[in-house]
Amino acid sequence: VCVYMLGKVLAKTAVFGINNNNQEECPYLQRQNACQRITDANMFALISLPPGMDKAEWLASNTVAFFKHINLFSSALSEFCTPSTCPTACGPGNMVYFWTDDHGRKLKCSAPLYFDYAMSYIQELLTDEDVFPTKAGATFPTGFIFLVQKVFLLLLRTLAHIYWSHYSEVLALDLHPHLNTLFSHLTLFCQQHSLLEPEDMKPLQDLITPPQKHRRVL
Numbered sequence: 001v002c003v004y005m006l007g008k009v010l011a012k013t014a015v016f017g018i019n020n021n022n023q024e025e026c027p028y029l030q031r032q033n034a035c036q037r038i039t040d041a042n043m044f045a046l047i048s049l050p051p052g053m054d055k056a057e058w059l060a061s062n063t064v065a066f067f068k069h070i071n072l073f074s075s076a077l078s079e080f081c082t083p084s085t086c087p088t089a090c091g092p093g094n095m096v097y098f099w100t101d102d103h104g105r106k107l108k109c110s111a112p113l114y115f116d117y118a119m120s121y122i123q124e125l126l127t128d129e130d131v132f133p134t135k136a137g138a139t140f141p142t143g144f145i146f147l148v149q150k151v152f153l154l155l156l157r158t159l160a161h162i163y164w165s166h167y168s169e170v171l172a173l174d175l176h177p178h179l180n181t182l183f184s185h186l187t188l189f190c191q192q193h194s195l196l197e198p199e200d201m202k203p204l205q206d207l208i209t210p211p212q213k214h215r216r217v218l
């Protein structure tokens with residue numbers, strides 16, 4: 001039994017089953033791949049704010065943890081993501097991500113450059129004591145939530161690019177259970193704490209399980 005199986009994936013599989021224009025199903029939505037996880041842990045217990053814990057502290061510690069996991073995961077695939085394999089930073093539906101520089105200019109760049117900018121930007125934020133304070137008694141800055149939202153958007157795009165452009169390498173390395181687990185954990189965390197806009201989630205909506213659907217499938 002696949003605990004995190006999506007009703008939507010099932011529905012999509014059924015639709016493709018009767019599709020007669022030979023359109024191939026997106027490999028990451030194939031049921032045997034999409035339901036693989038590295039743990040049966042209760043994700044809802046993992047994402048909820050522990051009783052008595054400060055919300056900003058909870059967001060901060062999770063932001064650091066997600067960054068470490070996703071940075072490590074994308075490093076494992078970095079040899080496959082080069083300016084020649086990925087001349088644009090693209091995601092599901094061939095959506096193209098543009099990097100906005102310090103002057104607000106939008107730069108079209110290769111995927112490795114885009115995600116290099118993204119990871120460096122996040123790393124800089126996380127190590128900035130004024131933004132992510134680590135000392136006892138220090139307070140989080142005004143607008144902290146907006147920075148956290150920006151980090152999660154970049155982390156989501158990192159996973160979206162991997163699903164869209166590097167899924168065959170992920171499968172070959174047998175990393176899809178890790179990727180699916182990371183993705184479920186990230187999207188549920190973002191839903192629970194309102195960190196991403198619905199339109200940001202839309203490109204990978206087929207992989208996202210609304211909480212009520214989880215329960216119904218179970």
Ligand SMILES: [Zn+2]
Nearest residue numbers: 081086111165
């Ligand atoms: Zn790539």
